[in-house]
Amino acid sequence: MVNKHRLKPLYQLVVNNFHILVILPVISIVVLRKAAQLGPDELLSRFHGLRQVHLFLAVFLPFAMATLYLIRRPRSVYLVDYACCRPKSSCRVSLGSCTENARLYPYIDDGSFRFLSRMLERSGLGDQTYLHPSLHDIPPRCSLSGSRDEAEQVIFAAVDDLFAKTGISPGEIDILVTNCSGFTATPTSTDMIVNKYKLRVDIQEVNMSGMGCSAGVISLDVAKNLLQAAPRGAHALVVSTEITSLINYTGKNRTMLLPSALFRMGAAAVLLSTSRSKSRFRLKHVVRTITAAEDRAYQCASMMEDDEGKTGVHLSKDLLPVAGETLKANIAALGSIVLPPSEKLLFALSFLARKVLSRKIKLYVPDFHTAFDHFCIHTGGRGVLDAVQSSLCLSDENVEPSRMTLHRFGNTSSSSLWYELAYIEAKGRTRKGDRDLP
Numbered sequence: 001m002v003n004k005h006r007l008k009p010l011y012q013l014v015v016n017n018f019h020i021l022v023i024l025p026v027i028s029i030v031v032l033r034k035a036a037q038l039g040p041d042e043l044l045s046r047f048h049g050l051r052q053v054h055l056f057l058a059v060f061l062p063f064a065m066a067t068l069y070l071i072r073r074p075r076s077v078y079l080v081d082y083a084c085c086r087p088k089s090s091c092r093v094s095l096g097s098c099t100e101n102a103r104l105y106p107y108i109d110d111g112s113f114r115f116l117s118r119m120l121e122r123s124g125l126g127d128q129t130y131l132h133p134s135l136h137d138i139p140p141r142c143s144l145s146g147s148r149d150e151a152e153q154v155i156f157a158a159v160d161d162l163f164a165k166t167g168i169s170p171g172e173i174d175i176l177v178t179n180c181s182g183f184t185a186t187p188t189s190t191d192m193i194v195n196k197y198k199l200r201v202d203i204q205e206v207n208m209s210g211m212g213c214s215a216g217v218i219s220l221d222v223a224k225n226l227l228q229a230a231p232r233g234a235h236a237l238v239v240s241t242e243i244t245s246l247i248n249y250t251g252k253n254r255t256m257l258l259p260s261a262l263f264r265m266g267a268a269a270v271l272l273s274t275s276r277s278k279s280r281f282r283l284k285h286v287v288r289t290i291t292a293a294e295d296r297a298y299q300c301a302s303m304m305e306d307d308e309g310k311t312g313v314h315l316s317k318d319l320l321p322v323a324g325e326t327l328k329a330n331i332a333a334l335g336s337i338v339l340p341p342s343e344k345l346l347f348a349l350s351f352l353a354r355k356v357l358s359r360k361i362k363l364y365v366p367d368f369h370t371a372f373d374h375f376c377i378h379t380g381g382r383g384v385l386d387a388v389q390s391s392l393c394l395s396d397e398n399v400e401p402s403r404m405t406l407h408r409f410g411n412t413s414s415s416s417l418w419y420e421l422a423y424i425e426a427k428g429r430t431r432k433g434d435r436d437l438p
């Protein structure tokens with residue numbers, strides 16, 4: 001019997017190197033046969049027959065086209081370094097203390113308490129995640145000043161660390177992009193950073209809110225686009241965070257109780273540049289997939305009031321399937337750019353077979369290990385990680401950085417992928433040339 005595991009590397013070798021293994025030899029054979037048919041005298045006389053203008057065009061045109069391509073292609077964007085906030089140890093909360101506190105909240109009934117404690121148990125969070133001190137109180141004290149304090153704590157800790165790591169001075173920052181879904185105060189978090197670090201008056205700043213965990217990657221894309229339009233060597237500072245202490249839901253709606261079991265304090269600061277010097281990573285592709293046009297996707301995570309007028313964040317049960325479908329669409333778009341021809345061909349064949357032969361034929365799930373060495377999957381909750389692992393056929397080792405980040409830091413929303421990258425690096429798993437999927 002043919003061993004599938006031995007056959008696949010051979011198949012990949014042939015398909016991925018088709019041009020070297022097949023096309024180049026075929027062209028060489030055709031050219032050599034033609035040359036042999038003509039003979040050396042005929043070849044020489046044809047060569048002498050070439051006019052200077054032909055030779056000039058043969059050399060100049062490819063050279064001119066290559067130069068034009070190099071001038072017009074978008075500048076590469078590099079990730080100089082990144083830093084993740086580790087909140088003060090006084091902010092640490094164990095699952096036990098979360099449960100004990102919840103039992104004492106005056107507004108929580110038995111049903112809500114049982115649900116919350118079960119969700120805490122099943123969430124995938126460990127005993128060392130962080131919440132702002134205002135949420136340690138019984139009942140929690142949620143206020144604008146508390147949230148501003150949380151924002152300052154996590155953002156400044158991450159940015160201080162980044163400046164210290166990179167040795168860059170605040171005056172060298174040209175672009176500032178921040179994202180935080182729930183906390184949108186005036187002055188904004190970008191102004192908070194400008195004021196604290198006395199950034200230049202002419203920096204370009206963008207402050208994004210309400211965009212959830214996806215905003216981390218969207219911020220990178222915005223910073224990348226701004227950098228490509230800025231003078232060469234410019235620097236962009238991207239700060240991603242979620243502030244947990246603005247709202248504490250006091251109602252009984254389960255979909256709105258769930259966030260308090262999952263979301264935790266955290267932030268990451270990232271320095272990007274179009275200069276390669278001192279950079280650690282290259283930002284290769286950013287693919288956005290926006291599904292807000294569909295009502296089900298639009299409504300799956302929203303800040304709202306329940307029937308009793310109590311404000312909270314509603315996480316619909318549809319969120320998991322919607323996230324799965326969106327991820328699939330996003331990966332398909334990304335896959336068409338990054339996957340090797342061997343995987344694209346298998347996918348195309350399974351797609352054709354499904355269309356032409358039978359709908360029972362399963363679509364081939366590409367082997368993403370052929371395009372990526374590490375996976376940073378958003379730590380949405382244990383259920384999110386389980387679903388992504390099974391739909392992308394990832395190994396336990398692939399999702400370990402996400403599970404460990406969820407365990408250690410909880411769902412820190414848009415900053416979670418940087419904590420995962422930090423985990424991968426701390427474990428010494430990255431090598432030069434590795435490719436990461438955030």
Ligand SMILES: CC(C)(COP(=O)(O)OP(=O)(O)OC[C@H]1O[C@@H](n2cnc3c(N)ncnc32)[C@H](O)[C@@H]1OP(=O)(O)O)[C@@H](O)C(=O)NCCC(=O)NCCSC(=O)CC(=O)O
Binds near residue numbers: 254380
């Ligand atoms: C919460 C979980 C860890 C629970 O794990 P379980 O294995 O117990 O899950 P389960 O599916 O069996 O569900 C257990 C019980 O919880 C209930 N349940 C599950 N999801 C619910 C929801 N969204 N609202 C209300 N109830 C919910 C189920 O009905 C069930 O109740 P019963 O047993 O009574 O029938 C998991 O379901 C999970 O990770 N869900 C995804 C959480 C999520 O939406 N994350 C994304 C956050 S947004 C985000 O991350 C983006 C951002 O940052 O902006």
